[in-house]
Amino acid sequence: MAVNNSQTVVGGGPTAGGVPAGSLYVGDLHPYMTEAQLEEAFKGFKGVTSVRLGRDTATATNRSLRYGYVNFTTPEEAIRAMEVMNHSMLHGRVIRVMWSHRDPDARKSGIGNVFVKNLSESINSVELEEMFKKFGRTLSCKLAMFEDGKSKGYGFVQFESEExxxxxxxxxxxxxxxxxxxxxxxxxxxxxxxxPNPDVKYTNLYMNNLDPTLKEELVEEKFSEFGKTVSFAIAKDDHGNSRGFGFVNFANPDDARRAMEGMNGSQLGSKVLYVARAQKKAERKHILRRLFEEKRKEQMLKFKGSNVYVKNIDDDVSDEELVEHFSQCGTITSAKIMRDDKGISKGFGFVCFSTPEEGNKAVNTFHGKKLITCICCF
Incomplete structure (x- = not known):
């Protein structure tokens, strides 16, 4: 869902980010709708200057992204079109019509954006907007729908203001x-x-590094010693062989925690088990991304001022020769000449020293000298 900051409004339409005051966003379109059909839908309104569909230009399909833009000569004409067309039926789909906000910073800010769930299936997008608009001006109201047009029971409402x-x-x-x-x-x-924080209650465990020769019944029996299990499964390939990981779900959270503490790091067969709380894919990605960022920052701080950028390197110079050339300035932890897919030198590279002082010495010693040019430490 688009996310926007409150913006200056002239005659009802936003003007921030270079967007025309009469530009409308039309969403939830039928996937096979064409620009000509979208233009036909808005032909009853005066002052339409252009109609454009969003398309997937990153792939060869050029498929519709199910949204488009209709631009008007004045905001007044756009307002009338929005009032008439918003939540109307177009080619079997209930469409959304709202002001076009293309400022990426505004969309990502999260200001004024509300999530609502546990909605009755009988509530449509018009009723959802009616429910929320008494609290302030809404910029967008989206009800999540299945392909057959039925409600998924949740939606999003975007207000002009956070208040x-x-x-x-x-x-x-x-x-x-x-x-x-x-x-x-x-x-x-x-x-x-x-x-979830470390104290969260959970019942589902993930186990990895399972010995493929062990019988599934034996592994399940080991976990059952900690309490009643609701389900147990070991992942298998197309030939029915263990893939070395699986899941066990306990009836009681305390039993699950005790099983994790008792089985993680234990020897089972020829392998040492890894057992942890089962995580959703989004959570795993979030944790991995956070660890990667922390590691990257740690490396940057560790080698700050020690890494030297080198350019104008002769094509026939190797990584070893680069190390030999710079070793007189101190201890080198890594040295690499950047190369293309065919292994040909790009003429630049990096030399990392054990201390910033050594890096500075290399810059002062070799900058401007024949064979290579040191640019800077970072």
Whole structure:
């Protein structure tokens, strides 16, 4: 869902980010809709200057991305089109029409964005907007739908201001609408979502480094010593052979924690088991990304001022010769000449010393000398 900051409005339309005041975004289009059909849908409104579909230009398919833009000569004409066309049916799909906000910083800010779930299947996008618009001006209202047009029971509402979003959350969260208790909260991007803390209750365990020669019944029996298991499964290939990992789900969280503590690092057959709380894919990616960033920062701090960028290196100079050439300035931890896919030198590389002082010495010693040129330490 698009995310926007509050923006200056002239006649109702945004003008930030170089977007025309009469530019509309049209979303949730039928995947096979053409620009000509979209233009036909808006032909009853005056002042349409251009119509464009978003397309997948990164691949050869050039398929529609199910959204487009309709531009008008004035914001007044765009307002009338938005009032008439928003939540209308077009080629069997309920479309969304809103002001076009193309400022990437605004879209990523999260300001004014609300997530709502546990909606009754009978609630449509129009009713969802009616439910929220009393708290402030809405820029967008999207109800998640299945391919057959049925509601998935959740949606997103984007307000012009953060104050409106907060008011909607405070008033609507926990209320009952059509026998369903709503959950309304600030929308959080998947990459920023808070994952369970170490004290969270869990029952599902992931086990890895399983000895493939062990019988599944034996492994299950070992885990059952810690409590009642609800399910147990070892991943297998197409030939029915163990892939060395699996999952065990306990009925009681305390039993699961004891099993993890007892089995992780234990010898089972010829292998030492790894057992941990089973994590969702998004959580694993988040943790790996965080560890990578921490490692990268650690490396940057460790070698800050010690890494020397070298250019104008002769084509026939090897990594070993580069080390030999610079070793008189100190202890070299790594040296690499950058090469293309065919192994041909690109004429530049990097030499990393054990201390920043050695790196500075190399720059002062070799900069401007024949064979190579040292540019800087970083």
């Amino acid at each position: 409106s979003a907060i008011a909607a959350i405070e008033k609507l969260n926990g209320t009952t609408v059509r026998n369903k208790q709503l959950y309304v909260a600030k929308f959080v991007r998947k990459s920023d979502r808070v994952f």
